[in-house]
Amino acid sequence: MMQHSDLESAAEERLREALDDAAPHPSTTHDETILRAARAKAQATAQDIAKPRRSLSMPALGIAATFILAIAVAWLLRIETPDDSYVRSGTSANVIPADGVRLKEAPSRFAWPASSEAERYRLSVYNDAADLLWASPPTTESEWLVGDELRLPANARYFWVVDLLDSAQRPTIGPFWFTLE
């Protein structure tokens, strides 16, 4: 036998369904106006990105190339000697650094669950204002050992996401947040 409270909640549920069913569908004008504005903004952004930047002089290019090469060598050396002191997570929900954690030092390692949908990943780190601070090159590992490429000021909040590359849907893991004290 149904209790009064059960009847009441059943009635509430029917009311909710009726209101949901009666909710209007957007007009074509509504959708077109919004999508047209979005396409215009996207086009302007894409054009802005494509604008040629000031060309660098040859000496400056040489210095930059040397710098990039040095970072690449350092990165390769690190990858070849992974730190086994980290405990590998057995559950897919675990990421390092954990979502919402407060850290006294910048993370030395980012790790995420491996996915069968992608062979390569790209890690991106953003500040609180969603400005991209750094993005890794594509990597086949489900972790990134941080070197000098990423310097994060203290007393700030950051989030990071991992793009699953080579996947038709381009899914993403994250965002995961951490605060640096």
Added chain:
Amino acid sequence: MSRANDATGDETDVRLFLRFRDEGDADAFEKIFRRHRDALLAYLWSLSGNQNVAEDISQYCWLRLVESDRKSGYRPQPGATLLTYLRTLGRNRYIDEYTRKHGEARTDSVDDVETRVRSEYTALDAAAGIEVQLIIEAALTELPFEQRDVISMWLQGFSIKEMMGLTTAPRDTVLSRKKYAIQKLKAAFEAAGLRLHDATL
């Protein structure tokens, strides 16, 4: 009503938004739009009780998102989804533009509402569900804004705690507003002769 999950599954709202904002990817925006369009409009419709007002505000919210840049507009926040941002923007807009400026709620009686609806719309419209929508709209607009505010959040699956946060009202007040709003809506449905599934409320 489904809620967007920002941490797993398909490409997240935050990532899509950043691809749109920073890379000029229009498809990314369209994915977000298709994902949340109906939920936002349903929320604004139950908040305002008027499809035209709901569409106006919905359009405003989406255009604000389009115009977001690094200095202003939407910024991802921990624990708050993009849909939460859109709903909050829409609710503030409604309060500023429609509640404060245009003030008073409609005061038609339920009989007036039924008569008006039946005289203005044809049987063909009724078959398309337009009449039912209008009866519900009229019933919604009869509620005081505070009750409609709570009901619109309840329809979206907000918890009582979330409602308390947005309305800045104590728990008992929120529960009371919800209770009276449901009672009035039930009465309006009965008066209009609407049956909900296999039983009247």
